[in-house]
Amino acid sequence: MSLIRLLPETVASQVAAGEVVERPASVVKELVENSLDAGARRVDLMIRRGGISLVRVIDDGCGMDRDDALLSLERHATSKIRSAADLQAIATLGFRGEALPSIASVSRFRLTTRETRAMTGTEIIVNGGKIEVVRDGGDAPGTQVEVRSLFYNLPARRKFLRSENTESRNIEHQIHLQAIGHYEIGFSLMRDDRMLFQLPAAATLTDRIRDLYGAELLQRLVELADGASPKIRISGFIGQVGLSRQTRSQQLVFVNGRAIESSLITAAVREGYHTALMKGQYPVTFLFLQLDPAAVDVNVHPAKREVRFHDPNAVREAIVRCIQQTLETARAGWQEKFRAPIQLSATLSPKAAPNLMLRSEVSVPTETDRDLPHLDTPVAGADLSGAASAKVDNSGRGVVEQAYRLPSMRADSAGAVPVIQSQPTKAAQQQFQIIGVLNKLYVLMENTDGLVLVDQHAAHERILFEELRCRMEEQGVPTQKLLLPQTFDLPPRDADWIERNLSILQKMGIAIESFGPGTFKIDGLPSFLDVSDPAQFMRKVIDDLKSAGNSASAIRLGEEMIAKSVCRHAVKANDPLRYPEVEKLIRDLLDCDLPYCCPHGRPTMIQISLAELEKKFGRKV
Numbered sequence: 001m002s003l004i005r006l007l008p009e010t011v012a013s014q015v016a017a018g019e020v021v022e023r024p025a026s027v028v029k030e031l032v033e034n035s036l037d038a039g040a041r042r043v044d045l046m047i048r049r050g051g052i053s054l055v056r057v058i059d060d061g062c063g064m065d066r067d068d069a070l071l072s073l074e075r076h077a078t079s080k081i082r083s084a085a086d087l088q089a090i091a092t093l094g095f096r097g098e099a100l101p102s103i104a105s106v107s108r109f110r111l112t113t114r115e116t117r118a119m120t121g122t123e124i125i126v127n128g129g130k131i132e133v134v135r136d137g138g139d140a141p142g143t144q145v146e147v148r149s150l151f152y153n154l155p156a157r158r159k160f161l162r163s164e165n166t167e168s169r170n171i172e173h174q175i176h177l178q179a180i181g182h183y184e185i186g187f188s189l190m191r192d193d194r195m196l197f198q199l200p201a202a203a204t205l206t207d208r209i210r211d212l213y214g215a216e217l218l219q220r221l222v223e224l225a226d227g228a229s230p231k232i233r234i235s236g237f238i239g240q241v242g243l244s245r246q247t248r249s250q251q252l253v254f255v256n257g258r259a260i261e262s263s264l265i266t267a268a269v270r271e272g273y274h275t276a277l278m279k280g281q282y283p284v285t286f287l288f289l290q291l292d293p294a295a296v297d298v299n300v301h302p303a304k305r306e307v308r309f310h311d312p313n314a315v316r317e318a319i320v321r322c323i324q325q326t327l328e329t330a331r332a333g334w335q336e337k338f339r340a341p342i343q344l345s346a347t348l349s350p351k352a353a354p355n356l357m358l359r360s361e362v363s364v365p366t367e368t369d370r371d372l373p374h375l376d377t378p379v380a381g382a383d384l385s386g387a388a389s390a391k392v393d394n395s396g397r398g399v400v401e402q403a404y405r406l407p408s409m410r411a412d413s414a415g416a417v418p419v420i421q422s423q424p425t426k427a428a429q430q431q432f433q434i435i436g437v438l439n440k441l442y443v444l445m446e447n448t449d450g451l452v453l454v455d456q457h458a459a460h461e462r463i464l465f466e467e468l469r470c471r472m473e474e475q476g477v478p479t480q481k482l483l484l485p486q487t488f489d490l491p492p493r494d495a496d497w498i499e500r501n502l503s504i505l506q507k508m509g510i511a512i513e514s515f516g517p518g519t520f521k522i523d524g525l526p527s528f529l530d531v532s533d534p535a536q537f538m539r540k541v542i543d544d545l546k547s548a549g550n551s552a553s554a555i556r557l558g559e560e561m562i563a564k565s566v567c568r569h570a571v572k573a574n575d576p577l578r579y580p581e582v583e584k585l586i587r588d589l590l591d592c593d594l595p596y597c598c599p600h601g602r603p604t605m606i607q608i609s610l611a612e613l614e615k616k617f618g619r620k621v
């Protein structure tokens, strides 16, 4: 007896719908993509009850004549590809001819459409996949699709839907993706009769980001530096170091205009940020990749959310490089700001400045033990001329009046009574102005924008990290001999792996050699590490390195090892530093590749702008 039979068309569509239409947001995605493919300039959306009760999408695209409108509801009917060869290089968002029939088979569906120059349009009503009405209709040129009662005929599917709020948020996210991916198109979203946003067609991505997320976010983004590879154009924005999120929700990635999810790209972005990102945090990206459509396979995921690259390594490398370069360029801008001499108004004489003496006297220690004014100890007032003046009292100690900023001069080395004199030229040369140290941890500095707080511990971590990394890259990490060399055994695959990667391990400062089949001997470890059980440590390194997969990442792993260890060596909070030490610390920090965060991604410095201070003091609203 024959057991196999062909499924009726409606059931086949419902099966297909299971893959294409997961939830209301998928309906929104498919309909908006159709509108974009139809050349729409604006797309207006309306949803009710999380899109479960209604999704309506209205566009001003090319519309369809009656025959096409009917055909669009057939499975495998598409205007976007004609032959298998077209599948090799897809330039449209849709291509399978599946979305409309799938959606129409699991909802109460209504399509009205009119071509631009046609006198009348067409209206088609479909219920659960059955065409019920076909008549003249359609008012404005373009297409309107209404999807009501989603999954009304598939109760099992309906049960999987989340709360209306969650579904609405998914839809909003979907529209954000489309709106960022297509800034030149106007979008509006009405949710349960409330207008959530109306985005006019924008001239640039910058405008669209501002319209959608506000100017504050925009200020914290940096534009991606292109030019990484001629075959892969990368553009868009990423968050400055210090800007990150607890979820992936603002990690937007587009490949040839299509919003996609890609673990390859996410990993590459992370690698690009590397130590500039805190563990468990996600970067903010508006990342656009443009490459030859023939170099990407978009036909790999039922909802077209993923793609496959023909040369994934090239893509990964281009992204990593691009992000690193961008963050480094941003660093130059940041340093520039720091180095800008403070603009002092010529009209402000010391006399005109209010004498804000907190204590009447500040003792000036001799050079050898001269500490910065710690702000829980005596502090001075303001001298807007840029140099401190001093008197010498009878006890032979210098008394600073109005020591608004510390002069960069050195007291004479003979240890004579230090006299701090006005040194306008030196002060003017000074690249940054240190005010003092708060709570033995935060270095207070002044720059053109206002106040900068530097975490001395985090700063020192960053400096040590970059020093060690540099050494690792140039000559390999210095090795410290173990008192007692250790041997350990490994299973054949791990042993084989070590054999092949001995040179990487040696570069990382691990002195390891083969000691018989499956046995190895370690007699040295990186000198900056403090490891109690070398064999255990080696097993961990092998696991990590194996999962890293390639040599570029092995260097990264070495960096990680360094990052973990520098913490132990860095100056701690509460280590009181002297002025020259602090000055050196800040200079060294500014010379780092990524000065604004420690190797664990925590900020090293925080800027509090004059505008913020003015706001806090109620000078400005």
Ligand SMILES: Nc1ncnc2c1ncn2[C@@H]1O[C@H](COP(=O)(O)OP(=O)(O)OP(=O)(O)O)[C@@H](O)[C@H]1O
Residues within 6 Å of the ligand: 030, 034, 035, 038, 059, 061, 062, 063, 064, 072, 073, 077, 078, 079, 080, 093, 094, 095, 096, 097, 098, 099, 100, 101, 142, 143
């Ligand atoms: N808003 C629209 N304006 C004009 N034509 C449309 C619109 N929506 C759909 N069409 C036409 O209907 C066809 C079928 O749409 P459908 O979404 O089912 O398939 P597709 O977009 O070709 O491929 P995919 O299933 O990958 O989305 C499209 O190829 C297009 O010609």
Ligand SMILES: [Mg+2]
Residues within 6 Å of the ligand: 030, 033, 034, 093, 094, 095, 099, 100
């Ligand atoms: Mg489509």
